Amino acid sequence: MTRTLAAAACRLCGSEQASQLSAVLRDGMEREVAQRPYRCASCDFVFLHPAMTDGEATAFYEGAFRRRYHGEGYDLHAFHEGRRDEAHRRRCALRAEGLLSGRALEVGCATGAFLQAVAPEVASCRGVEPDTAQREFARSRGLRVASDLGELGSSAFDLVAAFHVLEHVSDPVGFLADLGDRLAPDGALVVEVPNVDDALLTLYPTPEAVRFAFHPAHQSYFSAATLEAAARRAGLLPRVVGLQRYGLGNHLHWLARREPGGQGWLHDVISAETERSFTGDLVTAMACDTLWMVARRAP
Numbered sequence: 001m002t003r004t005l006a007a008a009a010c011r012l013c014g015s016e017q018a019s020q021l022s023a024v025l026r027d028g029m030e031r032e033v034a035q036r037p038y039r040c041a042s043c044d045f046v047f048l049h050p051a052m053t054d055g056e057a058t059a060f061y062e063g064a065f066r067r068r069y070h071g072e073g074y075d076l077h078a079f080h081e082g083r084r085d086e087a088h089r090r091r092c093a094l095r096a097e098g099l100l101s102g103r104a105l106e107v108g109c110a111t112g113a114f115l116q117a118v119a120p121e122v123a124s125c126r127g128v129e130p131d132t133a134q135r136e137f138a139r140s141r142g143l144r145v146a147s148d149l150g151e152l153g154s155s156a157f158d159l160v161a162a163f164h165v166l167e168h169v170s171d172p173v174g175f176l177a178d179l180g181d182r183l184a185p186d187g188a189l190v191v192e193v194p195n196v197d198d199a200l201l202t203l204y205p206t207p208e209a210v211r212f213a214f215h216p217a218h219q220s221y222f223s224a225a226t227l228e229a230a231a232r233r234a235g236l237l238p239r240v241v242g243l244q245r246y247g248l249g250n251h252l253h254w255l256a257r258r259e260p261g262g263q264g265w266l267h268d269v270i271s272a273e274t275e276r277s278f279t280g281d282l283v284t285a286m287a288c289d290t291l292w293m294v295a296r297r298a299p
């Protein structure tokens with residue numbers, strides 16, 4: 001049912017008409033926050049409403065979010081090691097696109113796994129990470145990491161990357177414009193986000209997968225169309241492609257067991273050929289789990 005929200009509810013087009021998609025959030029977080037997911041009736045953008053103020057966001061990340069997801073004194077080294085496979089995949093993708101050579105900046109670099117992976121191949125690399133513990137970990141590995149974009153002065157970059165960051169911000173167009181402002185004239189902005197058109201939410205949705213998809217730390221949920229629209233509104237020329245990070249076993253696990261954690265399930269039954277065919281079909285249908293955007297500044 002479409003209903004009227006508070007003024008300018010859609011952070012992409014400003015429409016006040018939207019439909020609520022779910023009454024629940026991941027891990028019962030609907031008990032911690034007032035936000036619920038909505039789909040804009042005008043542009044299809046999916047977002048949490050009402051938007052958190054900066055103060056509410058800080059209180060959430062330092063309170064309920066930290067208690068639930070990081071605990072006290074979580075193992076940063078294990079966290080860092082767990083991100084190395086994704087860092088390798090992203091380095092290979094960027095190398096294939098010829099984007100690894102000049103000055104690189106990663107916004108939301110966490111402990112620096114990606115920066116470490118690409119450092120030997122770029123002229124220079126910088127990071128931005130607001131989380132103090134993760135930033136200090138990255139610095140302890142010799143990486144140059146600032147706490148926010150403002151600390152970088154007027155530096156421009158040939159590559160600006162933000163992997164699974166854009167979905168966390170409540171003003172995606174403003175954030176993309178800020179990243180675009182950091183690009184050298186021929187520079188490329190590379191953004192990776194989850195795809196809201198994921199088959200687990202569209203082709204064979206279960207209540208459990210839908211609950212899992214909506215997370216209070218994720219303010220924005222993009223399809224290829226809404227990601228491109230956000231980039232254009234930010235003065236960028238985007239190209240968006242799909243990719244599939246989770247395999248057939250994970251999807252069968254969702255359908256059979258109704259819970260996450262099935263990556264690699266049935267690996268002794270599902271052949272590599274079947275896996276490639278399945279994930280390739282999801283990408284072709286754009287029902288894959290991840291979107292990869294390369295954007296340049298509009299002339």
Ligand SMILES: [Zn+2]
Pocket residue numbers: 010011012013014015040041042043044045
């Ligand atoms: Zn809209």
